[in-house]
Amino acid sequence: MITSMTTTTTNSTTAKLLSYPLNAWYPAAWDHEITGKGILSRTIAGRPLALYRTQDGHPVALADACWHRLAPLSQGKLVGRDEIQCPYHGLRYNAAGRCTSMPAQETLNPSATVASYPVSERFRYVWVWLGDPTLADPALLPDMHQLESDEWAGDGETIQAPCNYQLVLDNLMDLTHEEFVHSSSIGQEELSESEFEVTHDENTVTVTRWMRNIDAPPFWLKNMRDKFPGFEGKVDRWQIIHYTFPSTICIDVGVAEAGTGAPEGDRSRGVNGYVMNTIAPETDRSCHYFWAFMRNYRLESQLITTQLRNGVHGVFGEDEAMLQAQQAAIDANPDHEFYNLNIDMGGMWVRRLLERALESEGRSVAAPAAAPAASSKG
Amino acid sequence: MITSRDDVWQSAEVTAVDDVADRIRRIVLQPERPEPTRPGEHIDVLATVNGEQQVRSYSVVEAPDNGGHLVITVFRTPDSRGGSEFMHSLEQGQVLRVTKPLQNFPLRVGAPSYVLLAGGIGITAIAGMAALLRRLGADYRLVYVARSRAAMAYLDDLAALHGHRFEAHIDDEGGSLDVPALVAGVPAHTELYMCGPIRLMDAVRRTWADRGLDRTNLRYETFGNSGWFDAEPFVVRIPRLGVEAAVGSGESMLEALEREGVDMMSDCRKGECGLCQVKVLGLAGRIDHRDVFYSDRQKASDSTMCCCVSRAVAAAPPTSSGKRPAVLTIEVP
Numbered sequence: 001m002i003t004s005m006t007t008t009t010t011n012s013t014t015a016k017l018l019s020y021p022l023n024a025w026y027p028a029a030w031d032h033e034i035t036g037k038g039i040l041s042r043t044i045a046g047r048p049l050a051l052y053r054t055q056d057g058h059p060v061a062l063a064d065a066c067w068h069r070l071a072p073l074s075q076g077k078l079v080g081r082d083e084i085q086c087p088y089h090g091l092r093y094n095a096a097g098r099c100t101s102m103p104a105q106e107t108l109n110p111s112a113t114v115a116s117y118p119v120s121e122r123f124r125y126v127w128v129w130l131g132d133p134t135l136a137d138p139a140l141l142p143d144m145h146q147l148e149s150d151e152w153a154g155d156g157e158t159i160q161a162p163c164n165y166q167l168v169l170d171n172l173m174d175l176t177h178e179e180f181v182h183s184s185s186i187g188q189e190e191l192s193e194s195e196f197e198v199t200h201d202e203n204t205v206t207v208t209r210w211m212r213n214i215d216a217p218p219f220w221l222k223n224m225r226d227k228f229p230g231f232e233g234k235v236d237r238w239q240i241i242h243y244t245f246p247s248t249i250c251i252d253v254g255v256a257e258a259g260t261g262a263p264e265g266d267r268s269r270g271v272n273g274y275v276m277n278t279i280a281p282e283t284d285r286s287c288h289y290f291w292a293f294m295r296n297y298r299l300e301s302q303l304i305t306t307q308l309r310n311g312v313h314g315v316f317g318e319d320e321a322m323l324q325a326q327q328a329a330i331d332a333n334p335d336h337e338f339y340n341l342n343i344d345m346g347g348m349w350v351r352r353l354l355e356r357a358l359e360s361e362g363r364s365v366a367a368p369a370a371a372p373a374a375s376s377k378g
Numbered sequence: 379m380i381t382s383r384d385d386v387w388q389s390a391e392v393t394a395v396d397d398v399a400d401r402i403r404r405i406v407l408q409p410e411r412p413e414p415t416r417p418g419e420h421i422d423v424l425a426t427v428n429g430e431q432q433v434r435s436y437s438v439v440e441a442p443d444n445g446g447h448l449v450i451t452v453f454r455t456p457d458s459r460g461g462s463e464f465m466h467s468l469e470q471g472q473v474l475r476v477t478k479p480l481q482n483f484p485l486r487v488g489a490p491s492y493v494l495l496a497g498g499i500g501i502t503a504i505a506g507m508a509a510l511l512r513r514l515g516a517d518y519r520l521v522y523v524a525r526s527r528a529a530m531a532y533l534d535d536l537a538a539l540h541g542h543r544f545e546a547h548i549d550d551e552g553g554s555l556d557v558p559a560l561v562a563g564v565p566a567h568t569e570l571y572m573c574g575p576i577r578l579m580d581a582v583r584r585t586w587a588d589r590g591l592d593r594t595n596l597r598y599e600t601f602g603n604s605g606w607f608d609a610e611p612f613v614v615r616i617p618r619l620g621v622e623a624a625v626g627s628g629e630s631m632l633e634a635l636e637r638e639g640v641d642m643m644s645d646c647r648k649g650e651c652g653l654c655q656v657k658v659l660g661l662a663g664r665i666d667h668r669d670v671f672y673s674d675r676q677k678a679s680d681s682t683m684c685c686c687v688s689r690a691v692a693a694a695p696p697t698s699s700g701k702r703p704a705v706l707t708i709e710v711p
């Protein structure tokens with residue numbers, strides 16, 4: 001076990017179940033999942049939400065429990081311009097969460113409201129802010145511009161990951177696992193052999209790794225040939241992992257013909273992708289893991305978009321199986337601690353930023369380690 | 379609603395008391411479990427009234443040190459034999475039972491403009507909202523009305539803090555608020571938050587409805603103890619149970635009936651939920667409807683009333699000296 005070396009953080013263990021900050025934007029859903037026709041029920045950061053759109057198309061996130069007897073509003077229906085009607089005794093609420101109708105009386109109880117959380121729609125996601133609403137500044141959204149840029153094409157999916165969200169962040173901040181978990185697609189031994197560099201500021205952590213003059217693994221050879229038909233030979237491969245608080249990791253990945261200057265900045269003889277990952281904690285032991293794979297070549301090809309999405313789907317399925325097994329082993333071994341390796345440097349900086357945010361919110365760093373919650377579905 | 383959860387109660391030590399206006403005292407509490415608060419929250423307090431523990435609510439005016447201290451401000455109700463007397467008897471070092479801050483009056487951030495309206499002690503629920511809107515750079519007006527300057531807590535502080543956004547209307551200085559003018563000047567999507575005497579809030583509610591403004595943008599909290607007439611003693615009878623109770627001016631009809639052993643239902647005890655409604659069978663006098671549960675139409679019919687707040691008053695012209703107390707004949711569920 002490592003002992004923290006700074007004076008601002010005193011914890012000497014690496015939390016196995018990390019709590020989640022609340023003063024943060026979390027992705028609640030893909031834009032297309034939230035509609036004006038039905039109500040999506042989803043728990044984000046421990047808060048059950050009823051998600052829908054007004055007739056003007058604005059997304060709304062209400063607490064999914066009626067003021068009256070807490071019946072789930074997500075089982076109700078949408079009425080009028082922006083209202084939702086409780087399925088039980090018919091109270092109606094508008095997008096601000098204010099009751100607009102109490103069927104059995106002529107007036108409205110002034111305290112009848114449900115929480116309406118700040119939302120923001122960007123980068124193909126609807127984001128929600130569950131903490132202090134006065135701090136909900138859209139300028140704090142992580143940069144995921146590739147998802148809505150003309151210069152990039154691609155698509156993605158959601159994984160309901162049955163593990164604490166930090167295990168996903170750990171997974172993405174250290175890609176040496178590719179050699180072992182993804183050996184048939186993107187793994188190769190140079191990953192764990194090559195040097196990497198870590199930098200951070202208050203809000204971001206970056207891990208950079210270059211592997212020069214290596215054979216392209218199958219996934220990358222295929223991508224090279226999509227852009228440069230018939231490509232053969234060695235490549236320079238890069239993985240530049242950009243983390244942004246609280247839970248977004250965009251990984252700049254690619255390969256270029258070896259020795260053509262990619263490490264120095266000339267990527268013209270290569271192919272470049274961005275693995276866009278953003279994670280919303282659901283409970284202490286589950287999260288919504290939204291990902292997409294974007295590329296900046298052959299933008300016209302829907303075939304390549306579908307092939308890449310399916311390929312990454314397979315790769316991330318391998319991660320999901322590992323994360324599930326890891327969470328189960330953590331729960332089955334409650335008196336064992338995490339130990340850290342040098343490969344965890346990036347993940348440890350992520351933890352540090354999250355711990356500081358939790359401390360400044362006056363919340364404890366470790367989620368209660370007690371009995372595992374029943375597995376959840378999102 | 380009185381909370382059903384035990385885990386919200388905690389102890390709190392009185393760390394300071396001082397008078398901030400006529401009959402109005404500022405009390406600083408140090409709660410056992412500090413937590414950040416939001417404008418519009420109140421705490422419930424266990425007050426000792428006639429040797430009995432009773433719940434009273436007080437708005438959190440400010441909560442310095444991230445909730446490490448809770449400032450409340452209590453008006454000593456003129457004919458109170460109860461809670462506010464007890465609160466005014468508190469001294470530094472005393473410990474009482476309070477809840478954590480509870481929210482029934484949330485301020486929504488992000489409205490295009492706001493009017494905050496406080497009448498008298500209602501400023502306690504409004505002051506924190508004004509401070510937050512100022513910090514956020516929102517477009518707001520703070521309107522503070524009262525009978526006299528001496529009875530206005532925090533008047534100078536608020537005037538200094540809010541500058542041109544602040545206005546005071548003081549009855550005995552000839553500056554009574556023109557409610558229709560206030561409402562007429564409100565831009566369409568403004569949210570109005572108010573707390574004050576029922577007469578003031580009723581006037582605003584009516585003009586708001588007359589102007590056809592969105593009723594969900596009119597937000598208010600009632601403190602549950604003001605009416606159209608001064609409280610006076612009256613008599614209530616329940617023929618079926620053979621009960622006759624004298625209701626004193628410092629107690630509610632609900633309390634008087636409970637004291638007589640009538641099994642009564644209630645929840646909010648401030649005229650919002652309608653659970654304490656009783657049927658009016660006969661009336662010598664008038665009903666002072668102090669609730670916000672019934673519509674104007676229902677109030678005008680005088681066939682039911684919320685007995686937690688509403689009262690009866692004698693019908694005789696106010697000048698008559700020997701007027702007889704009102705008598706209400708009711709049926710209870």
Ligand SMILES: Cc1cc2nc3c(=O)[nH]c(=O)nc-3n(C[C@H](O)[C@H](O)[C@H](O)COP(=O)(O)OP(=O)(O)OC[C@H]3O[C@@H](n4cnc5c(N)ncnc54)[C@H](O)[C@@H]3O)c2cc1C
Nearest residue numbers: 434435436437451452453458459460461462502601609630
């Ligand atoms: C959410 C909320 C926030 C509040 N915030 C504040 C605050 O910040 N500052 C403050 O000073 N007060 C506040 N109050 C009012 C406060 O809780 C007490 O009601 C007030 O202090 C009077 O209590 P008392 O026991 O002294 O009065 P008493 O007059 O002895 O009241 C005894 C009981 O009778 C009722 N009652 C009193 N007079 C009448 C009457 N004429 N007709 C009918 N019922 C009557 C009262 O509601 C109370 O239940 C708040 C109330 C609520 C609900």
Ligand code: FES
Nearest residue numbers: 066068069086089
């Ligand atoms: S639980 Fe929603 S109206 Fe009763």
Ligand code: FES
Nearest residue numbers: 645647652654686
């Ligand atoms: S108890 Fe709620 S209105 Fe009287």
Ligand SMILES: [Fe+2]
Nearest residue numbers: 178181182319
């Ligand atoms: Fe992986």
